[in-house]
Amino acid sequence: MVVGGCLLGVGAAQAQDVVTLRDIFAIETVQTGMAFPSSIAFAPAPDDRIFYVERFTGNIRIIENGVLLPAPFANVPDIATAGEQGLLTITLDPNFAANGFVYVYYTQVAGPPVPIEPTWRSIQDQVFSARCASCHVNPSAPAGLSLVESDSYAALVGVASTQVPALERVEVGNPDDSYLVRKIEDHPSIVGQAMPPTGALLDPDIMLAVRDWITAGAPYNPGDPSNPPQVFRNRILRFTAVGDTGTNPTIVLDDIPAGFIHNGGSIEFAHDGTLIVQVGEHGDGNAAQSLGTLAGKILRINADGSIPLDNPFVGVPGAREEIYSYGNRNGFGIAPDPIDFFSPPRVYVSENGPGNNDELNIIESGGGDNFGWPFVTGIVGNPSYTDPIFAWNPVTAPTGIIRYSGGVYHPSYDGNLFVSLYNLRELVLFSGDFTAVISRFELTPDGSSLVRASDLMVARFPGNPRPIELTQGPDGLVYFTMVNVSTSDGTLYRIVKTDDDDDGCGNASDPAPGVFSADGDGDSYGADCDCDDA
Incomplete structure (x- = not known):
């Protein structure tokens, strides 16, 4: 969730066990000992609380003044936790200061479990x-x-x-x-x-x-594959914060298709107050092309679950009117544009491909885009589908995504897309540690197309964690979670600037850290170190 405001009052310290591979940034530890923090959300200033969800426990937790409160804000019951299920995302209402609304997206056990049978x-x-x-x-x-x-x-x-x-x-x-x-x-x-x-x-x-x-002879007894038992569903639930306690759980959108895999789950508010929802196709590629189901779609709904009248499929016979785009496979990140206030909103989407062509997509204002899954992936130039602005090969499993509007880093970062990459990491020999990457995508001034791709962060983390959540805090800094998926142990970090004169050279290696260096090559990034020079 992206919000504006003043400095976030948390007790962060530089992460001593993390090695950044670019000296214009440092990484600070905000919170350790988190149980698979799959999503975080900041309360708007002057409230300094950080809300997050624990994927497997169903708990919604609060960090306040740098301290993890011992009692959960709320517990979401009947969480399904197989495969890619769980308590997946949290976001706060744009009017949270007035109404205290907290929204979560999760996979629910919707019926009695199917017996484990020898079939x-x-x-x-x-x-x-x-x-x-x-x-x-x-x-x-x-x-x-x-x-x-x-x-x-x-x-x-x-x-x-x-x-x-x-x-x-x-x-x-x-x-x-x-x-x-x-x-x-x-x-x-x-x-x-x-x-x-x-x-x-x-x-x-x-x-x-x-x-x-x-x-018993390993019999082939599939039953009826066209009608498997439906025991799961995805759901958006809203709580009302009373102090540090969630009350009055209210269903906003129910019976969103679910499966063991590809549940999507990112939810974010756009500038116009509508809620954008990312839903995977739960392993059924054909569902992504059907306008009669919410599977494999990006949705746009009002905060109360009703349908915006300017959605692209309002009034289309047989279509679910919540749909904002279709032909989506599965993803873990959406970013309604926080800079260009189009109405309806533009939305940036990270999408996981099958074995190639992870995608960075844009739903332009008005929606209705068909991104082609399962018929096409990547940049193909087929006029029947909307191409991504970027495709990763080999795949990197992009997760969180933001369009940066914080104004804290070098001005060249404003308006960029940042994307965390779950699988783009390398083992550091002899240490057992891994590097992790947050990619940077510079866009044209109107935000509609890609100029170039590079890295915002390359850092070495102890053990075997992976980046999950990526967001912008009210202090304008980038925050991200790293989770060891084997143990569920997670840590919240933030990226701070260590380049006081914005010349592309970190203070530690800059002979004149208070003096902006001459831009000898004319690329606007400085000359004496020029970390961003392509």
Whole structure:
């Protein structure tokens, strides 16, 4: 959430264990010990509170005066936490100071859980689709390793393992010698890394169902794939803050399609007071092209859940009128334009591709764009679809996105897009640490197209964390969370400027840190260090 105001009153200190690889910035630690902070939101000045959500616990937490309050603001009940589900996003009403409204987007358990049965259908839904999604249940899975529903049975039963050829992936009637069983039960001396590689191992009752299915002859009994049990839904819920307590939970938008994967989940208010909502296609690419469902869409609704009359599909027969764009696969970041106040708003969107072509998209004022999924990805020049302004290859899994309007860094950063990259990281040899990247995209003055791409931040973090949330604080600084997805341990950081004269050379290496250097090459970034020179 982007808000304006004065200096944020939090007790931040420079992160001693983080090494920045550019000396014009430093990284300060704002809060440690956070439980998978998937999204944060700042209360407007003079309120100094930071709200955030814990993805797996359902708790909404508050940091006040640099202290994490011991009692949650609220707990969202019936959170679903398999795959890419959870309590995903939080944002505050533009009139929060007056009404105290806090909005969250989450995946809810919408019905009784489907029993874990020794059937191929149950295993497909509750093992492969739920826990193997990031590596195996997507179109980019390596040949022979796809666990997409149409491929999984043929890829497993009676097929020799590529890692341990003496074992079949599923040996009919013999779970003990099935590679799949040894993989999910974690026998590292035989099969190497366990499956799934991150997070907890499968529950014992799920492992038992897999064993029983194999013992029974691994029958192909899919049931009715056209009508799988719907036990999840995504929902937007609003709380009213009374002090540091959330009260009066109210459903704003319900029955948003959900799945084990591709739930999207970013929600942000635009300048006109409408709420922009990012919804994934829950693994069903064709749904992204259907105007009759909210899956695979960017939505625009009023704060009370009603439909803005100037939405692009208002009055279109069979169309959901909440839709602002379609043909979207899945993403974790939207940024309604905070600078150019078009009405309806322009929205910048980060989008995750299948195995190539992660995208940076723009929904121009008025919406109605079709970004092409599942028929096209990347920049293709097909007039039937809207091309992204940038595509990542190889993929980087972009997460948070903002259009910077803080005015704290060098003036050349104003109006830029910043995007955090979940997968663009490198292991630092001999340390076990990883570098993390926040990309920078300079735009034309009207904000409609790309000038060039570079990096805002490249930094080395201890352990194995990944950037999740990215936002702008009321002090004009960029804030981001890093989360170790194996342990859920998270930290909130902010980026401060260490280049007093804005010449592209950090104070520590600038022979005259109080004097702006001559711009010898005419690129407007300074000359003596010129960190941003392309």
